Ligand code: AMP
């Protein structure tokens with residue numbers, strides 16, 4: 223079959239890498255892709271936020287299956303337009319993608335499903351929001367309702383920080399995403415990510431992972447898109463994962479179906495775990511990046527069968543077969559990230575790195591120029607390895623990192639520390 227993947231990050235490189243290993247895949251196109259993806263698939267520079275453009279491209283190239291990587295095309299209704307044009311698509315409708323695109327929407331779904339999550343209130347005006355913060359006290363969490371590229375959440379340790387966040391949000395710092403604000407109880411605990419496929423009816427868990435959001439070792443410094451990940455996440459024990467499924471995922475998916483917006487695609491549940499009890503922090507309607515990289519390394523070729531079954535409503539017929547192993551990915555980022563950073567610096571040594579089913583370097587922000595690989599973003603490479611133990615996966619990944627010659631880049635040295 224001919225397969226089109228939308229996106230250009232390390233997540234999409236990992237999806238392409240797994241899909242490519244499945245003999246069902248005849249032709250693979252990634253739009254727009256990046257320099258690493260170009261070594262395993264065709265890349266096409268089209269506007270993936272324009273459903274008309276994407277479905278025209280899919281028709282011209284006799285595409286049988288479309289996998290949508292990032293949230294922006296989902297929120298823009300690209301999956302709906304493709305399905306209307308008759309394509310088989312992995313990814314939720316815009317109506318269902320509101321689980322990520324609107325925090326207030328998700329809170330209302332949790333209420334209807336009686337799913338454990340932080341207590342909250344919604345505001346469209348500054349004065350009552352501030353009064354609520356003064357009444358509740360700090361720590362407290364202030365969130366822009368809409369999509370804000372991962373920057374719309376302020377975990378305020380003091381009341382003053384929370385009040386400033388209100389000024390920023392209603393002052394337009396987050397554009398229309400901040401027109402409504404959700405204020406939440408601060409939840410303590412350990413965070414983990416749970417990935418579940420949902421075909422509207424059946425839900426099947428496909429793995430657990432833990433991200434490292436802070437830029438610095440020991441979880442210090444500002445938040446990033448994620449500096450590394452590993453799978454499985456031991457904090458999500460079988461028992462806690464079952465609770466998350468039965469108390470949060472299944473009831474919320476039932477509410478989505480009952481209200482006429484069934485969810486189809488991968489559901490990424492961000493969970494906070496304390497004293498054996500999971501609570502929902504947030505839903506995302508896509509794979510995490512870099513969590514996808516470790517999940518794909520563990521799933522391999524069957525990832526395509528799972529995504530296809532999901533898109534075709536056949537999840538009840540299929541099972542995820544897990545190798546009893548561990549995967550870990552280290553993100554290499556440009557100096558300065560998540561603040562300002564330089565583009566165009568050269569990365570050397572990539573050609574000499576192993577490329578096996580257990581060791582692979584996924585590209586996030588790279589471009590190829592005159593035979594060289596140049597950094598072209600904040601997060602640039604995801605050095606990923608598998609092992610019988612987490613320690614082995616980590617040793618392998620860092621051994622590869624050591625062989626990369628990129629003076630203008632950096633990484634965290636402690637990925638996996640919580641589990642080790
Ligand atoms: P989000 O953009 O929703 O992923 O939130 C970013 C991060 O903020 C999460 O990964 C958590 O670390 C933190 N966070 C969000 N909501 C809460 C909460 N209610 N309590 C504590 N931390 C939170």
Ligand code: GLY
Pocket residue numbers: 433447448506509510511512513
């Ligand atoms: N790594 C966090 C995310 O993809 O949202």
